[in-house]
Amino acid sequence: MKKNRYGQLSNLEHPQSLNANGGGVLRIALVGNPNSGKTTLFNGLTGSNQYVGNWPGVTVAKKTGRIKISDINAEVTDLPGVYSLSTISLEEEITADYFRAKRMDLVINIVDASNLERNLFLTHQLLDSDLPIIVALNCMDIVGKKNIKIDVVKLERRLGVPVVPITASKHSDLLELIRRIATLDLSPRESRPRYNDDIERLIESFQRLTGDRFLAIRCIEDGPKEITKPGFSLAVQTELLALYESVSRVATKDFDMVLPAERYERILTIVAETMVKSNVDRITPTDRIDRILTHRIIGIPLFIAIMFLVFYLAFGPLGNAITNGFTEVAARLFITLSAGIKSLGMAAWVGSLIDNAVFGGLIAVLGFLPQLAILFLFLSILEDSGYMARAAFIMDRAMHRFGLSGKSFIPMLLGFGCSVPAMASTRTLDQAEDRKITTMIIPFVSCGAKAPIYGVIAGALFAGSAYYVVFSLYFLGIIVALLSAVLFKKTILKGATGNYLMELPEYRMPTMKNTILHTWERVKGFLVKAGTVLLGAFIIIWFLSYFGFVGGEFRLLETAEMEFSLLGSVGKFLLPVFRPLGFTDWRPAVAILTGFVAKESIVGTLGILYGVAGDVLTNGALLYPIIRAAFTPVQAYAFMAFALLAAPCIAALAAMRKELGSWKWFLFAVAYEMTIAYLVALAIYQIGSRGRGGILTAGFFILAVSLVFWTVRRVVRKRGNTCGSCDACSAKTACKSFPDSEK
Amino acid sequence: MTLKDIRPGDQCIVVRLEMNNLRKRIIDMGLTTGTLIKVKKLAPLGDPMEIVVRGYLLTLRKAEARTIEVTRIAPAA
Numbered sequence: 001m002k003k004n005r006y007g008q009l010s011n012l013e014h015p016q017s018l019n020a021n022g023g024g025v026l027r028i029a030l031v032g033n034p035n036s037g038k039t040t041l042f043n044g045l046t047g048s049n050q051y052v053g054n055w056p057g058v059t060v061a062k063k064t065g066r067i068k069i070s071d072i073n074a075e076v077t078d079l080p081g082v083y084s085l086s087t088i089s090l091e092e093e094i095t096a097d098y099f100r101a102k103r104m105d106l107v108i109n110i111v112d113a114s115n116l117e118r119n120l121f122l123t124h125q126l127l128d129s130d131l132p133i134i135v136a137l138n139c140m141d142i143v144g145k146k147n148i149k150i151d152v153v154k155l156e157r158r159l160g161v162p163v164v165p166i167t168a169s170k171h172s173d174l175l176e177l178i179r180r181i182a183t184l185d186l187s188p189r190e191s192r193p194r195y196n197d198d199i200e201r202l203i204e205s206f207q208r209l210t211g212d213r214f215l216a217i218r219c220i221e222d223g224p225k226e227i228t229k230p231g232f233s234l235a236v237q238t239e240l241l242a243l244y245e246s247v248s249r250v251a252t253k254d255f256d257m258v259l260p261a262e263r264y265e266r267i268l269t270i271v272a273e274t275m276v277k278s279n280v281d282r283i284t285p286t287d288r289i290d291r292i293l294t295h296r297i298i299g300i301p302l303f304i305a306i307m308f309l310v311f312y313l314a315f316g317p318l319g320n321a322i323t324n325g326f327t328e329v330a331a332r333l334f335i336t337l338s339a340g341i342k343s344l345g346m347a348a349w350v351g352s353l354i355d356n357a358v359f360g361g362l363i364a365v366l367g368f369l370p371q372l373a374i375l376f377l378f379l380s381i382l383e384d385s386g387y388m389a390r391a392a393f394i395m396d397r398a399m400h401r402f403g404l405s406g407k408s409f410i411p412m413l414l415g416f417g418c419s420v421p422a423m424a425s426t427r428t429l430d431q432a433e434d435r436k437i438t439t440m441i442i443p444f445v446s447c448g449a450k451a452p453i454y455g456v457i458a459g460a461l462f463a464g465s466a467y468y469v470v471f472s473l474y475f476l477g478i479i480v481a482l483l484s485a486v487l488f489k490k491t492i493l494k495g496a497t498g499n500y501l502m503e504l505p506e507y508r509m510p511t512m513k514n515t516i517l518h519t520w521e522r523v524k525g526f527l528v529k530a531g532t533v534l535l536g537a538f539i540i541i542w543f544l545s546y547f548g549f550v551g552g553e554f555r556l557l558e559t560a561e562m563e564f565s566l567l568g569s570v571g572k573f574l575l576p577v578f579r580p581l582g583f584t585d586w587r588p589a590v591a592i593l594t595g596f597v598a599k600e601s602i603v604g605t606l607g608i609l610y611g612v613a614g615d616v617l618t619n620g621a622l623l624y625p626i627i628r629a630a631f632t633p634v635q636a637y638a639f640m641a642f643a644l645l646a647a648p649c650i651a652a653l654a655a656m657r658k659e660l661g662s663w664k665w666f667l668f669a670v671a672y673e674m675t676i677a678y679l680v681a682l683a684i685y686q687i688g689s690r691g692r693g694g695i696l697t698a699g700f701f702i703l704a705v706s707l708v709f710w711t712v713r714r715v716v717r718k719r720g721n722t723c724g725s726c727d728a729c730s731a732k733t734a735c736k737s738f739p740d741s742e743k
Numbered sequence: 744m745t746l747k748d749i750r751p752g753d754q755c756i757v758v759r760l761e762m763n764n765l766r767k768r769i770i771d772m773g774l775t776t777g778t779l780i781k782v783k784k785l786a787p788l789g790d791p792m793e794i795v796v797r798g799y800l801l802t803l804r805k806a807e808a809r810t811i812e813v814t815r816i817a818p819a820a
Contacts, residue, residue, distance in 0.1 A: 083768070083771055083772060084768065084771035084772075086767050086768070086771060088767075088768050117773065117797040118773050118797050118799055121771060121773065221767075222767070254759070256766070256767055257760070257775055257776060260775055261775040264773060264778075264797075294786065294793070296787050297787070299786075299787040300788075393786050393791060393793065394786055394787055394788075396788075397790045397791070398788060400790070400804070406791075499764055501765050501769065501803050502801070502803075503800065503801055503802075504800040504801070504802055505800075506800075
């Protein structure tokens with residue numbers, strides 16, 4: 001076989017020679033179904049530590065890396081997993097666009113051999129183009145265990161492109177894959193799937209307009225959605241639309257099913273010819289595990305138990321012990337370092353900056369690290385094993401009520417631990433709109449760092465019923481989160497579908513390597529943020545907290561003088577704003593402001609401002625007397641509600657900015673959260689401070705409003721005949737799709 | 744009869760797909776006319792449902808299931 005221009009053996013010794021020869025970097029794209037092992041293959045090829053999970057849709061944006069094995073000079077791009085080139089989410093659109101624009105020299109189509117039938121659907125869509133394709137038949141190890149035999153030579157002949165059987169984690173297989181890539185013919189591929197005569201005629205009529213077979217097929221499959229994409233001139237678009245309209249009207253079958261049905265028929269013949277399966281209806285290990293884990297009765301209790309266990313390990317005694325040990329070591333290290341730096345004899349503010357902003361800030365953030373690492377570790381195991389998909393399956397019904405999909409449940413659940421990983425995990429949602437909604441409501445879920453606030457304040461004021469008070473706050477957070485989700489969906493994010501159609505992957509034993517890589521990737525992300533964005537923010541907050549005017553002189557302040565700080569002045573200045581919420585003192589206002597650094601610092605700040613000596617974080621009882629003096633129970637409850645609902649700490653804000661993807665949305669989310677926090681705290685204080693009569697009146701008012709709302713809704717529904725199940729029907733006409741639906 | 748009416752353990756064959764949000768995706772996932780579906784189970788809260796189609800496990804909501812017209816077939820002996 002001839003060698004192509006990229007597979008030069010000499011390029012290690014003469015890296016320049018490639019360009020000199022008119023060659024370049026070979027652009028390879030990995031395309032495959034979600035959960036087919038793409039990312040494992042990508043890691044194997046590039047040596048990069050990339051995120052791999054057993055949850056359909058883990059790769060959410062394309063990643064690129066250089067091939068590190070063998071002597072090939074190539075750049076590999078890992079594209080988001082897709083089931084089909086007809087996309088339903090933005091992530092999938094990335095892959096489809098990338099492919100349509102031919103931004104690669106060759107495609108490695110990774111196919112899960114244990115799920116050949118469905119995986120070959122995408123393969124066939126890819127084969128419709130003239131791009132060089134190599135099929136990497138993955139999971140050969142699993143196939144072997146299942147007593148499935150695949151005739152690779154025959155498959156290769158039937159598909160018309162090279163097929164390389166691999167186990168993505170096996171180095172020798174990757175070398176073989178690379179060898180085949182190096183010898184692949186990179187000219188436009190001639191062999192493409194031929195369909196039946198009717199379809200061929202159809203393709204021909206479209207191809208006359210598109211000029212390209214692949215684009216013609218895309219137009220037939222996706223109709224107006226594909227035709228109106230940028231690329232065709234307006235005249236061609238009009239002609240294509242007219243053509244589509246005429247052929248789809250006369251089609252006997254559902255027109256959009258013609259091509260897929262034909263493809264699946266072809267696939268069935270190919271599979272029948274190339275694959276031998278023994279013990280077809282054998283009960284698989286996945287079946288056995290699912291009999292328990294998604295059981296009708298014990299499925300949910302088990303899910304709750306598993307999640308509880310993860311939280312207990314991360315935030316319970318084990319996590320606490322590791323955190324305390326870790327913080328102590330870090331603190332000692334920082335004290336030594338800080339003493340060393342101070343001995344250099346620099347100005348006093350340098351010492352304060354280092355102690356309070358750099359080291360103090362780092363300890364505040366790094367204090368989370370052990371707990372986050374434990375949380376990430378267990379979540380990776382749950383994800384890699386395939387359980388997370390089951391969790392979404394189990395919880396979908398509950399989430400659907402609020403217009404969300406079951407996949408939104410895990411991010412919200414993680415929110416109880418920490419908003420940062422919770423927001424990162426929203427990337428597993430299909431729709432950008434669903435992701436935005438979930439990201440924006442996560443801060444309302446009471447995170448672990450808010451617990452000390454409740455602990456100290458409820459402990460001081462609600463001694464006997466502290467548990468109920470704390471529980472009610474958690475509950476308040478969930479209610480606000482869910483209602484906000486409904487509100488967003490009905491107003492500004494109408495595109496959110498909360499659609500649910502999900503594959504349940506087979507259970508897999510998570511490998512040590514993957515689990516560690518996976519955990520490390522997430523921890524690294526957190527560390528990088530702590531070292532960059534957060535450090536900057538801490539320095540700003542430090543400046544505001546440790547500088548101020550004392551007796552007309554602007555100077556560096558001692559910790560005890562925080563009252564005079566710029567932040568203190570801001571707190572005092574903002575007091576009138578907070579007064580309707582029941583804040584009668586500037587000190588709680590300042591404490592709330594420092595909460596944006598880290599929510600648990602609210603407690604610490606109260607301690608400093610009220611002049612309590614000792615570590616209030618570990619011994620909250622020290623604060624009890626001053627809290628009893630400073631707050632009435634209603635004021636305290638409004639204060640806690642505000643701390644719970646107001647925009648989250650800087651780490652979470654940074655995560656939110658990243659996930660929302662634009663400043664506009666980010667600022668909206670922050671403004672929304674502040675407004676809600678303010679309104680809820682206002683309502684609590686204004687109603688609560690009017691005593692029993694006030695609370696009863698409010699309760700009656702809410703009851704009356706809900707009754708009116710409910711009645712109006714029923715009437716409107718009857719008139720409009722809308723069931724809300726799809727957007728295919730308009731509210732004016734009777735729903736054709738669901739004649740049996742409740743009107 | 745729609746897929747929604749098929750009880751766990753029973754099998755059916757796709758006859759027709761009505762319009763819905765996910766129609767094209769459902770087709771591409773392999774639920775074309777004539778495809779054999781085995782209903783595996785319902786989620787603990789009664790929705791979504793889990794089916795076996797083309798050798799893999801797919802879960803979908805009843806809202807979509809009732810847009811998939813099917814005929815029940817006798818289970819294999």
